[in-house]
Amino acid sequence: MTTLDEKHSYNLFPSIDNISTPTKMDEATLESFWEVFIVHYELEIHKFSYELIKTMVRYNPDGALKNMKILFRALGQARLNYLAEEKSMEIDEAFIDDKKFALVATEQLWETMYSIYGLSVSEYQEAKAILKLIKHEQVPKNILLAGFNSFEKLVTELFYAVKKQQSIERIFNSNFASQEVKELQIKNTKEIKQNPNQNESFQDHILSLQLEESQLSTKNEVLEESAATTLIEERSAELINIMSGNLTPETIVNSVPENQPIKFGSMFLQKIKGLQKSSNETVVNANELGDFQNYMHIERKIERDTVEMLKEMQSASSPQLLLLLGSVGDGKSHLLAYLKSTKPELFENVYIHNDATESHSRTRPAEETLERILAPFEDGQEPKQHIVIAINYGKLHNFYLMQEEKEKFQCFRSYIDSLNIFKNVKDSKANLTFENFHTVDFSKEKYYSINEKGVYSVFFTSILEKIAAQNESNEIYKAWLLDKENNKWTIAHENYAFVMNEQVRKRIVEKLIHVIIRNKLIVSTREFYNLIVDLIVPPEILLSPQSTAFSLNNSLPNLLFNHPERSAILLGFNELDPVLIKNSLNDELIASIFMHPNLEIYLKDAFQIQDQIPFDNHWKNAIAINEHLEVAGFVIRLKELLNEEDANTDFSHFIRYLYAFFKGDGDVIEEVFTILEKVVFQWKGSPKESYAYLTNNLKKEFRMAIPMDLDRTLDQEVFGSVEDGDIHAANHYITIGFNDINFELDLKLFEILRHVSSGRRPNLYEAGQAIQFEDFYNKIVKYFEDKEKKLLLVHVQTNSYYEISKPRFSKAKFDVKRV
Template sequence: MNTQQNDFLFFLNDIAPVAALNARKMEELLFEDPASSIVKARLFAEEILNGIFKIEEIDAPFLSSLHEKISYLSREDLIERELKQSLDIIRLSGNKAAHNGNFNDITEAFKLHKEMYKVGVWFFESYSSDHQTKVPLYEIPKPKPQEDIKEIINKQLLELLGTGNFPIPTDEKNQDIKVVVEKSQRAPFEGTVEKEEAQHILNMDIEEGESFLLRELRRLKDSSQEAIENASQFSSFKDYLHVDRKIQMDLEAILERNKNRKEGNLILLCGSVGDGKSHLLAYLKEKKPELINHYKIYNDATESFSPNKNALETLEEVLVSFSDERINESEEKVILAINMGVLHNFINVQHKEYTYNKLKKFVEQSDLFSQNITTFYSNQYFDLLNFGDYHSYELTERGPKSYFYSSLLQRILNPSDKNPFYLALREDGNRRIHSMVHENYKFLQNEFVQEQVVQLIIQTIVKKKLVISARAFLNFVADILIPDELANINRLSEFDILNHSVPTLLFNRSERSTILFALSHIDPIHRRSIHIDELVIKLNTINDWKPILDGYVKDDTSKNWLAPFVSQNNLTDTSFNVFFESLLRITYLTNKQFAENTIEPGYLDFLKNLYFFNAGSRREIKGFYEEIKKAIFKWRGSPRREHLYLDRASDKYRLSQKLNLRPTIDHLKQNTNDVLESFKSSILLAYHDGNSENKIFLDIDFPLYSLLNKVIDGYRPNKKDEEDAIRFVEFIEKIMDFGEKKDNILVQFPKDNIFYVIKRDDFGAFIFERE
């Protein structure tokens, strides 16, 4: 390689020689005079923009400033969003270096070096006809060998590069120039816990320069060894993260009650994949073996053994001691974790050798497959727990909350000497390792941010019907804390920090998991609100943004992320959008009043009604029935009060019947608890035709409720709406049988707005007369 090719943007020499020269000078000055180096970076950006204007033959003498040129090229779609951000970063830093005599920040110069590389590569690939030159991969700039190099490294690069997650620079003679923190430089291990105990909790066996916090957080991911659930194993890590749940308490109570029984006992743990059955069984085996050791445990018996048999044949082998033929003499004790669908098939199939009528009768009596809530149910031989009716969140009149998810977050974020994650953060601080992982962790330590994250998770469950297990939730936490860029914080640009922060990872990583995909649809940037509009107006009419940031953002960590953006004059349109999206998301996550003002009203109304129905509150239920009645009549169409159309719209005539909806709440049970832990996650309405035995039920979940609210406001459902709400359409067809069409039909002629009635007289004959 010749000397020319040692320049970091040598490939621009032919197509943009002045820009390449400024790039070379920028790199030469980086360690000696960072402020001058940054000015050269700005000159480089100006030459690149001049080159674009010349090649694209743009004649715009009115565009004098760098800001105006970047904005113009962005509006004309001549530069991409990422390139625009790089140019903005160079421009902003160049302004600081040019106008602030005390500015001499080598960390800023390092950031610009990488942004210049991005700009140079884009320009070369976009406008060069040279297809032979190979663009090299980006390399961190290296200081030239000199006598005081050790002092420069220790004083300047130590804070910049940290000690982990980046390539160690080397000089021309391949002599390693390592950024090492000597033992004497490291801060002592702080805190009330003894160092030996902290080391035992944390496990100090780690490579020099690696991040403890990153290692611990990666254990939360689905891909980690810790993610493998096994009913026979329960690690110390899982023990630390374990949160007691009501289903655990109920199972322990059943086991305690059956501890000394001699006759056989079958405990059915009914649920679905990933709902925590394996974790619960492993926990009990480790922590309370005296309750469970005398039971045989089949965790998904359909896959446990007998590969030559199908699921039902395998189950018959497992449950033979509880068949009608053997159950009276059986002393076997079995815990069976089973999918509800498999159990339903097993009790309803015709078995070859044995019968299971007693088991079938028990399951039917438990109401497992009915509309009723079944948490646990027991009789002489059997016990059953239904994971499906033990929710991961609770209902209150003031809104939902989740002890389970909140406790899991506390396990990870609590500043405790028993918390391996917190100890990892502290030890990384002692070693001067600081990346966006550490920034994100500190941001999520904010208690209100944690509360907002939990509320968002509950929204995905209610709105998108997700089932979020502990394992899925922990993987989600890792996804929003660990960005793709793991470099030291000082090497990240202002936009890099925003793009790798929790608020962005929370809403902008839809491809990572079903949880993040669902969250991308409830991103606050998609909402319409007068409070959001008010924020936009302030940003566009006030030049000094510092008071706005101070008033809206209620968290110091994220306020520091936004601090470089203090004026609208600093940002071009695309960069402004990045800033605004981050500001809005951060405000939503940190500002309680703003969050309450911008949350979807229909969502809160649904949850309040869900609480009232599960609590059996008659007064509040009445109002909801009236609301749904309006939706029924508006969906089908109504020519007059209490009448529903029988046919579709027609120019000639339309038929309708009188329908008197008779609601009933006999199916509801009253629950006087302020906090509901067991409940149905949808609202069940019931109507009858005058005979309370003839009921028709309507199950309303949030998607249907949201659609019906739109209908009440005047929206006309289309074909897709009818397909999505097929259960509601079928309900209307059924309830039409409760009307008076056999005795009285209203005929409407729309053009003349004339009504006739077809009805029976006292002798049963039909008569046709005008109304």
Template sequence: MSDNCFIDGLKILKKSSKEAVGSINEFEEFKEYMHVERPIQNELFDIIKKANDADGPQLILVCGGVGDGKSHTISYLKHRYPELLNNFNIHNDATESNSPDKSAIETLDEILWPFSDNNLENILKRDKWIVAINLGTLNNFINSEFSSNYSKLLEYIEENNILESEVSDEVQNISENFHHVNFSDYQLYTVSNDGVKSKYIENIIGKIIGKNGENPFYRGYSGLCSNCSEKDKCPVKINYELISNEKFREKLIEIIIEAIIKYKLIISTRDILNFMYYLIVTPELDSHASENIKDKINSQKTIDYIQSLTPYLVFEGQESSKIMKFISNLNPLNKRNKDLDLLLIELNTSENLLNMVNSYSKFEKIPNFENEISDGSSISKSDKKTLIEFIIRSRLFFEDSSDSMKDAIYGDYLKNLYLLNKHEKNKDIKTIHEDIKKAIYCWNGNGIGENLLNVSTGSKQFKYLISHSLEIKPNYESFKPRSESCHELLKFLPYLQLDYSLNDTNIKIEVDYFLYELLMKIKEGYRPNKKDKSTNIKFNSQMSKISTIGSQNELYVAKIGDDEIKFKLEYDDEFKEYTISGVR
């Protein structure tokens, strides 16, 4: 930790710091201190111990997506248990080639060759491998020309649904030679009937603010900030103290998880550390040399100070942090409603905004440097806007959540996320299936009648609706209760997955948050536009396929705006003729 300024010691958290760079054979003191255990680490360690004691070739596939922690976990275990891990060959990135004249798939074939069908029969072979591999690369390999040599491995992959959108509590096919863990089954957060939490993110932040002698950041804060001549004016000091506040930290983690769920973020530990740095240190202070920081702090204005505080920064740092870029979309000012509008009116007409800042933010009194913000209407429009923004954002962190600050659709989505992953059949499960079913029927506009799905005519016309018959029923056959009895789910799909039978054809529908939000609007009568359909192109493509499942031998036609007269057009396969009849 630097002897000059607390900020210097915090810079190790930045993504650009030299400590951010490492390899599987390196695990520096800082990384060891910052390491936080995850359930999948213990699962992988148990598999490694089992494979180490086993006879015959042993292959451990560490599967997942980009940036989900596969390499870090293997690196940590190699550092922590070198005698055990030295018994294994490790290929840490199956997207890379070991040779410039070979593709990644060819390299992977070389590595996996001891586990080909022929070599598995060679009792003299005792190869033990740990291979970290992205699911996309694994999928490419099993569809490559080399796959014919690996029927046993492919059988293991298929029977354990490694490439499928399913989460299993148990290995379905226990193999003597093959083992796997799947990072895609685990998220950075857990889900329960009470909402979402992240012990992992909480523990990472705890490494930064924990009040103990092992924490280099706390040592720097307590040693440098308490003796600093600018401690009463320093936003970095108060931001560190603010993040140490349990209630504030809980809300901060909720916001991070909301961004992960809504925007399907894949974030690493390094992303979280970089995010925490820019919650504490403004980009402006970050850019100054440590010997100039005190002068900069001493010359700041009250508005500069307020804009440097965490409740303001968290929604402003789009350029500083990957996480902030998306959190900026969750700015509470974007959620307009009656309660918020009334508060904005009150703030805009207030004669003493600074008092209201102190009241709503629950800070110790915000310093009014040189009495810059005076009572009355002398404050500039831009400064007034900043103060109001700060008050609204602080209210999100410091007040008990009121209905005006809650996202009801997001709350319903979390509830359904838990229920669908828990696989408990109840009235709520029936409700979500019926809601999505109704939205499917209305995707191309309200149908002419019950169980009728509108058909796109392929050209713009606004006089007639054309529908065909399609029966959609929820399919609960695969809805088996999870063996995991815990109230809090550790392994789950990060989206809603619903199964339906459509005229005896089974189809699975994946619904992420923004598609869910759209479908709930459609259920209430909203008509999706071209942008909605292009944004949800996968679901729109599914809807096109669903349209072909409906009856092809009968169509229903109605004039738009006339609910009384409908016509049914039928085709008789036997006599090769059409008939048309009026229906009510």
């Protein structure tokens, strides 16, 4: 353990002046400080590095939890020392002596900091969340991820505390700078006269000291002048760093060096993993984009809508408020930064708040910062300039509730009500006009389209094309070439080469759209970048960066379909794994892999390719060690990416019907009604034509059935609503039914109903999944029960029929006759 500082008796960190301080904590700064923290507490870097812990949270949660327990205890020790130093308080011996500290519970350590040493409420809340977490040996991945986020926040607080302490220490020491200059001048005057050659080095030293003195004087003037303003008080961390020379307007933007050292010897791995960070960097550097972000920019309809709205704001006679509303990672901040750099004229007299999750104070919630920014648009105020805010739904909802409780921002809250985004029923304020408030809703833009041929996505395809582009503008490709020339080769490099295949990119996008429609997912730009990294870089390389990870399991087809644990998107891909499909083609492939005398020729013929089969060495090696089943799975998945979509799949049929629904193609929709009519009479069973059983209980001696005269209906407002062009922004379902009782037919439900229509009764699982259709069926039954006067009673064993009817004039409750 590092010894206590002799001056203060506090265990303080060495200087971190070499770590620049960003306006908002970024990953590069956090990682640099994390390493200082680990070294200071003599922890092993290869076990506790930031990148490794972050990776383990995703792929080895149990190991991450174990390491976090150790890190959290060391973090508590560090924070205690800086709290005590700040308040000039002594630290109890129980927290200093190693033997005694070993007996102190981690929970007691953090409670002591809060109750005695003045730990902030926000830090204590984050600490309690982690304390609750580390009591367990195993926790779900999503809970662990939330705990790790809390841990990152506490490390960030420690970073600012260290910066603050070291800046104050520097200012304290600077009081002796002027005296040192004078003493050096007197001391060396005689020596310079005696030895003129010393003059140059002495003057350089004097110049550096005078420059430091001048800078410190200027910084102190800035401190005194700024202390009166509320905003500067709240951003004291930034002010201290400006004072200490660690933060300038230039270093705010360029706090991360362009040419960082190549980690683990592979420039390509560094570049491709950087995709996971690139969507975050526009929030940190909100005023400009880097070269790679500019290269990756893709114009979307939402960009054109935003430009039009900004033009209207510039021509307005009074200040306007524009909300860019959406979900996390959907590109709001990126778009603002891009437009500001390419169309600066749209932002004249415009205040931009690029990240509504950001607080101007580390001790106050983001909602208070948002309240201060929106203050000019509060009731009765007169704003002086336009305001543009990028904000997520959750943050806007929190702000709305906070102001509702305070009974403030009445007009703005009425505008939010009119958008109908937090309520399922239309608000009466929807018809009101709000001349000064505007919204561009990113959630309304879907990233895929449907035409008569199937599905496609210009956006996702363009991203993949840019990443795989073989040109000098693509930093990823250049890094890949450099690694190839230097024989730095892993399975990730081969996966990237596979993505260069246009057909593979097309099928990845089609399969992604399949997952989105089937699971009703919203895939943001950030999530798509993460997916690309997951498809190229296997967990083995993330956990052990020096590994080549050469194995068939780490090839892209297997990473795509066989790793559901990595993300919700890949879980969706796993549900579409072609290996799970039982058909004659798959059976033939599997048999051929075990028995064909020349498998390579057979596979080339099956894939209709003349070049080398992708991942050639790996499947051949697997065959050599008798891993035929693994090769079979790989080949079936590879075929799915190299061949076109089968026109007879549930997905192909559903997309054809969905397209016909929005286009108003009645002939095609008739096919859907035919399927549904079969399903209605097979859902519980049917004793005879046009009759359906009321229940599914086969154990009873008698079963009741009801006649149904089904009249086809659908949502006439949506049917045929898209007259021209492809379908770009649509729901994932068809609203359809009988006798004015409709339900929403989505892809998952369609899969079940199509199988039922082919003659198979639904099992309990399918019935549970098809709860919406079950509800629809019960409504149809009730409709005909109320309408029909006759029921059919069926004796199960003899299959005898009895008609039950309610007599019009007899005193008997029912008439029963055999039919």
